[in-house]
Amino acid sequence: MNSPATPGRRIGVLLVNLGTPDSPSTPDVRRYLNEFLTDSRVIDMAAAIRYPLFQGIIVPLRAPKSAKIYQQLWDAERGSPLLFHGLDLQARLKEVLGKDYVVAFGMRYQKPSIEKALEELRDAAVDRIIVLPLFPQYASASTGSVQEKVMDIVKDWWIVPNISFISTFADDPGFIGSFAARGKAEMAKHDYDHIVFSYHGIPERHVLKGSFKGYCKLGTCCASYNKNNRYCYRAQCFATSRLLAKELGLRDDQYTVTFQSRLQSRLRDPWLQPYTDEVIKEFPAKGINNVLAFSPAFVADCLETTIEVGEEFKELFEEAGGKHWQLVPSLNSEPYWVDAVAEMIRRN
Structure with missing residues (x-):
């Protein structure tokens, strides 16, 4: 209606x-x-x-x-x-x-x-x-x-x-289904060793400042999504990832949740970890040579998706010995x- x-x-x-x-x-x-x-x-x-x-x-x-x-x-x-x-x-x-x-x-x-x-x-x-x-x-x-x-x-x-x-x-069925459809289209074109869900980072203090009655500890508290961490950014990122992994038929060891776009070098302040750019450089040594990357914090392609994930991370991955890096396009329209x-x- x-x-x-x-x-x-x-x-x-x-x-x-x-x-x-x-x-x-x-x-x-x-x-x-x-x-x-x-x-x-x-x-x-x-x-x-x-x-x-x-x-x-x-x-x-x-x-x-x-x-x-x-x-x-x-x-x-x-x-x-x-x-x-x-x-x-x-x-x-x-x-x-x-x-x-x-x-x-x-x-x-x-x-x-x-x-x-x-x-x-x-x-x-x-x-x-x-x-x-x-x-x-x-x-x-x-x-x-x-x-x-x-x-x-x-x-x-x-x-x-x-x-x-x-x-x-973050857990809306239509949102999850839309991103999963984008991912499945890419997975049909190539065989991938691993999936990366890369989210825009925020300072850890932002999570702690918004913590409901001190519930958020930047640890295993994000393993479940509930009324206590409903508005915790980190918990939402993990919740989105779990739901996407389920839609894509992934086991826990087939995907990694990471965070990008930090300003830590200037502000000298810890941001949410692990950092995408550091994680992907370690993949080839672990035998992970073909990676499909999602940016589920963005519903429209932009600098952080097209350039940072699609080009800069691809270059880092290949310099470390990786063979194939592919960005899943955002949802756009x-x-x-x-x-x-x-x-x-x-x-x-």
């Missing part, structure tokens, strides 16, 4: 992803990084330290290097993959949900902004708004930041409609993923 519970009223849907620079030029990348890396939920330092450190030192050093990577990623006609995949998802979701829903898309950082997307929904006079941050596993630095931004914007509205958030879909998102919206 495509209709909301109350006939004659429309439901607003706000899809949100992280963000992207306006172009791969150094000034635009610097502007994006300045906004992203000074978010207190991303870098949880005192503002008096965070702003001078990142705006004055880290961003100016990082922006030119990041700009070169974005240039590799950028599509000549459509621009940033994170943006055009998001717009594609928005357009196809509109078709699937039908006329009783208004679907808007925004980015937490840069354009199109969350504020503009919310204005679109307000102008459409929707009865209520469902916010879906496109991050499968909840983290304060991603989903939490989106939620904070939405609430900060609507607090100034004179009339605030009913707003609900889909805070995590595949029909089964669009259907899965639509089902999440309807349930909420």
Whole structure:
């Protein structure tokens, strides 16, 4: 059924992803990084330290290097993959949900902004708004930041409609099934020795700060997914991996869960382990020469999937003696993923 519970009223849907620079030029990348890396939920330092450190030192050093990577990623006609995949998802979701829903898309950082997307929904006079941050596993630095931004914007509205958030879909059957379908398509093309589920890393302190009554210990507590660690990012990553492994018919010894994209070298702070780049260099010596890599923390291909996992990790693996490394493409706007998102919206 495509209709909301109350006939004659429309439901607003706000899809949100992280963000992207306006172009791969150094000034635009610097502007994006300045906004992203000074978010207190991303870098949880005192503002008096965070702003001078990142705006004055880290961003100016990082922006030119990041700009070169974005240039590799950028599509000549459509621009940033994170943006055009998001717009594609928005357009196809509109078709699937039908006329009783208004679907808007925004980015937490840069354009199109969350504020503009919310204005679109307000102008459409929707009865209520469902916010879906496109991050499968909840983290304060991603989903939490989106939620904070939405609430900060609507607090100034004179009339605030009913707003609900889909805070995590790490174990959602449609999400798991969609990624498994992507993986099975790749597995049909080649024989693999091992599977890697590589997730974006976060500082260990972020997990501990959000721990429910001290439940999270960064250890075997993540072996089960329950009410005590429902919003623990690490526990969600392991839960997603277990469900994907089951769908793919994998034994425990046939896959490894790892974490990528850490800033530890600059902040000197431990991030979630094991680190992907270190683990994969050890594979060939263990007889693992053919690896299929998933990035289940991302539902759209971007710098962290296409470049980091697809190219940089491939190079590291081959330099260590590995023979074949393959990235499973993200969900982007595949029909089964669009259907899965639509089902999440309807349930909420």
